[in-house]
Amino acid sequence: MEKKTAILMLQDGTTYKGTAIGAIGTTTGEICFNTSMTGYQEIYTDPSYYGQIIVNTVSHIGNYGTVHNENESSKPQINGLVVKSFSSVVSRLTAEGSLQDYLETANLVGISDIDTRELVKHIRTQGAMNAIITSEIEDLKEIKKRLEETPNMDGLELSSEVCTKEPYFVGDPHAAVKVAVLDLGVKKSILTNFTERGMLCKVFPSNTTFEQMKQWKPDGYFLSNGPGDPGAMDYAVETAKAILEADKPLFGICLGHQIISRAVGLETYKMHHGHRGANHPVKNLVSGRSEVTSQNHGFAVKMESIENNESVELTHKNLNDETVEGIKVNGKKAFSVQYHPEASPGPNDSRYLFTRFLELIQDN
Numbered sequence: 001m002e003k004k005t006a007i008l009m010l011q012d013g014t015t016y017k018g019t020a021i022g023a024i025g026t027t028t029g030e031i032c033f034n035t036s037m038t039g040y041q042e043i044y045t046d047p048s049y050y051g052q053i054i055v056n057t058v059s060h061i062g063n064y065g066t067v068h069n070e071n072e073s074s075k076p077q078i079n080g081l082v083v084k085s086f087s088s089v090v091s092r093l094t095a096e097g098s099l100q101d102y103l104e105t106a107n108l109v110g111i112s113d114i115d116t117r118e119l120v121k122h123i124r125t126q127g128a129m130n131a132i133i134t135s136e137i138e139d140l141k142e143i144k145k146r147l148e149e150t151p152n153m154d155g156l157e158l159s160s161e162v163c164t165k166e167p168y169f170v171g172d173p174h175a176a177v178k179v180a181v182l183d184l185g186v187k188k189s190i191l192t193n194f195t196e197r198g199m200l201c202k203v204f205p206s207n208t209t210f211e212q213m214k215q216w217k218p219d220g221y222f223l224s225n226g227p228g229d230p231g232a233m234d235y236a237v238e239t240a241k242a243i244l245e246a247d248k249p250l251f252g253i254c255l256g257h258q259i260i261s262r263a264v265g266l267e268t269y270k271m272h273h274g275h276r277g278a279n280h281p282v283k284n285l286v287s288g289r290s291e292v293t294s295q296n297h298g299f300a301v302k303m304e305s306i307e308n309n310e311s312v313e314l315t316h317k318n319l320n321d322e323t324v325e326g327i328k329v330n331g332k333k334a335f336s337v338q339y340h341p342e343a344s345p346g347p348n349d350s351r352y353l354f355t356r357f358l359e360l361i362q363d364n
C-alpha cells in the first residue's frame, strides 16, 4: 500500500505528523489511551469507546489480523486510532483478514508512526482533551477549525446512538432465569457471561422504562456499560430508581454502575484522563482479595459522596488511586462495579461477579 501522510492535532495545539492507516479522511473525538497488551479488536468494537480516539500503548498493532468472533459489537465503535507501528503482515493462521481492510471497511481513520510514549505522557500530564486525525486536510488552520467544532465529552449522552433499536434475545429460550438487559452500549462478552451461566437475556433499547421491561417478567435486571457522561443520562437513572424501588435483583457494569450510583444519590465526575487497560489492581473489600481487572472509563463515582451516604457500601476500591470500583446498595438486591469483569480483553479474576448475580436471583 502506498503511504500517505496524516496529521494528529490535539486541542492544546500539539501536532504530530504520521502515516495514514485505515480509511483516508478526517475524524475527531476525545483522545484517550489503552494500555492492554493484546485485544485491539475487542477494544475497537467496545461501544463504550464511541466518540473517542484510541491510542494503543502497545507498540505493534495489526500483527494478528482480525476474526469476527473477537468483535464486541457489530462494528468498530471508536472514532479514530493512533498507533506506533502498524503491521500489514498478518501472523495468525486463523485470521480472517487484515486490520487495514477491517478499518477501511468500517471507514475508520487512523494514524501510525506516532511516538505513542511521548503522546501518552502528554495526555497523562495535560488530561483528557479532544483531538483530530486527518489524512485529507493539510492546512493547519482548517484542521484547527474542524477540531474546535468537536463537542466535549463532558455532558454528552451517547448511549441512544449505539444501543439496539429493537429488543432482541440472547441465550436458550427455555433457560430457567430471565435477565432484562438495559443496553446502554453493551459488549457481547457480557451477554455471553450471562448465557454461559444459564440465563436468557432480553436486550432493550437504552430509553426503555422499568414498566416496559417488567412486562417480560424478568428475574433480574442488568444495566450495561456504554459511552458518554453518566451525568447526562437522567432517563436511565429514573429506570434504575424504579428497579430499586421494586427491589428486584440488579447488577451494573461501568456506565451501568455509574447510573445505579446516581440513582442512590451518589455523584459522578470526569476523571483527569481515566482508566483504560487490562491490569488495573482492585481490592474486594468484602473478601479481602485483590483482582487484576480490565477497565475502560473516563468518569467515576465520587468517593466523598459514598462516605456521606448510608444507603450504600463501598465493596471495591482501586489500589492505584483509591477510586471507587464497586458498591452494594444496602437493604436492596443491587450491586455494581466500575471495572469490566467480562474482561475481553483482560484477565478473568472478576468473573465471579456474574455468578454472584445469578445467586442473587436464585435466592430471590
Ligand SMILES: NC(=O)CC[C@H](N)C(=O)O
Pocket (backbone or CB within 6 Å): 048, 224, 225, 226, 227, 228, 229, 230, 253, 254, 255, 256, 296, 297, 298, 299, 300
Ligand atoms: N465502559 C464504560 O461503560 C464507560 C462508562 C463511561 N462512558 C465512562 O467513560 O466512564
